[in-house]
Amino acid sequence: MSLIRSSLLVGLGSVASRILGFGRDILFAQVLGAGPVADAFLAAFRLPNLVRRIVGEGGLNPALVPALSRLEPGEAARVAGDVVSVFALGLLALSGLVEIGAGLLAFVLAPGLVDDGGTLALVALYTRLGFPMVLGVTLSSVAAALLNLRGRYGAAAFAPLIVNGGLIAVAVALEAGSTLPLPEKAAWLAAAASLAGLLQLAAMAAALPWGEGRMIAFRVPRPSPLVKSLLLAGFPALVASGAVQLFVLVGTQIASFWPSGVSWLYYADRVMQLPLGLMAAFAASVLLPQLALKHRAGEDEAVVAAQNRALELALFLALPAAAALVVLAWPIASVLFARGAFTQADAAGTARVLACLSLGLPFATVAKVLSQTLFARNHLRATLVAALIGIAVTAAASLLLAPAFGVAGIALGISLGCFAQAGVLVGSLRRLGLWSPDAALAGRAVRIACASTVMGLGLAAAAALVPRADAVVLAALCLGGLVLYGAAARLTGALTRDDIALLAKKA
Structure with missing residues (x-):
C-alpha cells in the first residue's frame, strides 16, 4: 500500500476517533x-485515558515493530503470544494494585x-471504576502493532471508536432521562469506560487471523532474552510516545490547586490533541515500520530523507492548526462546551488555556516524527531522556508561570516542555x-510558515467582524480558514x- 493511502486510512480512523472524542467531551461538559x-472525574479519567491515547497512537509500536520485523512469521507469532500473555498478567496485577491503592493514587x-x-474520595472511586479500561486498550494496541507490521491498518485505525462511541451512548442516556445526582452520573461514565475498553479488545481479537498465517501463537510464556528486551523496551517507548500526555498530566497535578483548573486544562487539551493525534497515528503506524525496514537494510540516507519528508508533512499540518487554534480559541471553547x-x-478560562497550549503544537508534532527515527534505530534511551x-521543563515552567497567569x-509551561523535548531529540539525532x-525541508518550512501567517491574519480579521459565534459561524470560520490556507x-x-506524487510513491 502506498504511503499516502496508508496515511489516509490511518488519518481517517484518527480523525473519526477525535470527532467522536469531541462529541464525548461536549457531553461530559454538558453533563458534569x-x-x-x-474535576474529580476528569482527574481520575486522566490516567486511563492517557494510557489509551499513548497505546492508541501506536505507543507500543516502537518496541514491537522493529523487533518482530526481524523474525520469521512463525517465531514472530510465538514471541507475540509470549508478550501478550506477560502483558495480560502484568496488567491484571497492576489493576489489582490500583483498586487497593486508589486513595493514594487520587492524591498523586x-x-x-x-x-x-x-x-478526593470521588477521584479514588472513579479511578477504581475506570482503570480496568487500561487492560483492554493496552492489549488491543499489541494486536494493532501486529496488524500494522503486516500492512493491515483498517481494524487498528477504527477499533478505538468503540470506546468513544460507548461513552457517548452512556452520556446521552444520562443526560436524556436521568435525574441522578452528578456524582452518580460520573460513576456510571467511569464504569462505562472500562466496559468499552474490553469491547475494543474483543473487536481487535476478532480482526486477527487465527488460522493459517496467524499473528499470535499462545504457549506457556518463555522468559527469553528477546521477550525480556521487548518488555524492557516497552517502558521507555511508552514514556517517549506519550510525552505530551505526560506533560499534560504534570500540568493537571499543578492545575488541581486552581478552581476548575483540571477541567479547563482537560477540555483545552482535547481540542489540541486533534491535529497532534493525527500526526502521532501516522508516525507510529505508517512512518515507523518504513523507517525500521530502511534501517534494517542499512539505508541511512533513505532514513534521513524519509524523516525530512515526514517533517514537511508534520509542519504542513501543525503550523496552520496552531495558528487557527490560537486565533479561534474563544469561539471554539464557547461553541463546543458552553x-x-x-x-x-x-x-473563557478554557479558551485562554487552549491558546497557550496550542503554541507548543508544532514542537510536539515535530518531536513525534523525530522520535520515530530513534525508535527505528532502537535508541530508546535517547527518546526517554528527551x-x-x-x-x-514543564514542571518548572508551570510552577513559575502559574502564580502570574493561572491555568494559562x-x-x-506545557508548551515549553514540548519545545525542550524537540530540542533534545534534534541534539540526539x-x-x-x-x-x-536539506534545502527542500528548509524552503518548505518557510513557505508553510508564510501560508499559515496569511491564514491566521485572515481568520483574526474575520473573527473580529463576528459579534457572537455560534456553530454555523465557527464552521464557516474553519472552512474559510482551510480554503485560505490551501490557496x-x-x-x-x-x-x-x-509533493503529492512523492508521498504516493510506493513504500
Missing part, C-alpha cells in the same frame, strides 16, 4: 460542568484537592549523524503536485 465533581493525580476530602452545567466563564527533560501559565535537514499554500509553493 466544570465544578468539583467534574490531584494533590490540590486534598483540602476537599469529599472530592452549555448545560458548563458556563461562559468556564469557556521526554524526561520535557517533563522537568501552566499551559505555557545530530550526534548519531541522522540530522541533516496560500498553493501560491507560496508550500503544496505542489510533485
Whole structure:
C-alpha cells in the first residue's frame, strides 16, 4: 500500500476517533460542568485515558515493530503470544494494585484537592471504576502493532471508536432521562469506560487471523532474552510516545490547586490533541515500520530523507492548526462546551488555556516524527531522556508561570516542555549523524510558515467582524480558514503536485 493511502486510512480512523472524542467531551461538559465533581472525574479519567491515547497512537509500536520485523512469521507469532500473555498478567496485577491503592493514587493525580476530602474520595472511586479500561486498550494496541507490521491498518485505525462511541451512548442516556445526582452520573461514565475498553479488545481479537498465517501463537510464556528486551523496551517507548500526555498530566497535578483548573486544562487539551493525534497515528503506524525496514537494510540516507519528508508533512499540518487554534480559541471553547452545567466563564478560562497550549503544537508534532527515527534505530534511551527533560521543563515552567497567569501559565509551561523535548531529540539525532535537514525541508518550512501567517491574519480579521459565534459561524470560520490556507499554500509553493506524487510513491 502506498504511503499516502496508508496515511489516509490511518488519518481517517484518527480523525473519526477525535470527532467522536469531541462529541464525548461536549457531553461530559454538558453533563458534569466544570465544578468539583467534574474535576474529580476528569482527574481520575486522566490516567486511563492517557494510557489509551499513548497505546492508541501506536505507543507500543516502537518496541514491537522493529523487533518482530526481524523474525520469521512463525517465531514472530510465538514471541507475540509470549508478550501478550506477560502483558495480560502484568496488567491484571497492576489493576489489582490500583483498586487497593486508589486513595493514594487520587492524591498523586490531584494533590490540590486534598483540602476537599469529599472530592478526593470521588477521584479514588472513579479511578477504581475506570482503570480496568487500561487492560483492554493496552492489549488491543499489541494486536494493532501486529496488524500494522503486516500492512493491515483498517481494524487498528477504527477499533478505538468503540470506546468513544460507548461513552457517548452512556452520556446521552444520562443526560436524556436521568435525574441522578452528578456524582452518580460520573460513576456510571467511569464504569462505562472500562466496559468499552474490553469491547475494543474483543473487536481487535476478532480482526486477527487465527488460522493459517496467524499473528499470535499462545504457549506457556518463555522468559527469553528477546521477550525480556521487548518488555524492557516497552517502558521507555511508552514514556517517549506519550510525552505530551505526560506533560499534560504534570500540568493537571499543578492545575488541581486552581478552581476548575483540571477541567479547563482537560477540555483545552482535547481540542489540541486533534491535529497532534493525527500526526502521532501516522508516525507510529505508517512512518515507523518504513523507517525500521530502511534501517534494517542499512539505508541511512533513505532514513534521513524519509524523516525530512515526514517533517514537511508534520509542519504542513501543525503550523496552520496552531495558528487557527490560537486565533479561534474563544469561539471554539464557547461553541463546543458552553452549555448545560458548563458556563461562559468556564469557556473563557478554557479558551485562554487552549491558546497557550496550542503554541507548543508544532514542537510536539515535530518531536513525534523525530522520535520515530530513534525508535527505528532502537535508541530508546535517547527518546526517554528527551521526554524526561520535557517533563522537568514543564514542571518548572508551570510552577513559575502559574502564580502570574493561572491555568494559562501552566499551559505555557506545557508548551515549553514540548519545545525542550524537540530540542533534545534534534541534539540526539545530530550526534548519531541522522540530522541533516536539506534545502527542500528548509524552503518548505518557510513557505508553510508564510501560508499559515496569511491564514491566521485572515481568520483574526474575520473573527473580529463576528459579534457572537455560534456553530454555523465557527464552521464557516474553519472552512474559510482551510480554503485560505490551501490557496496560500498553493501560491507560496508550500503544496505542489510533485509533493503529492512523492508521498504516493510506493513504500
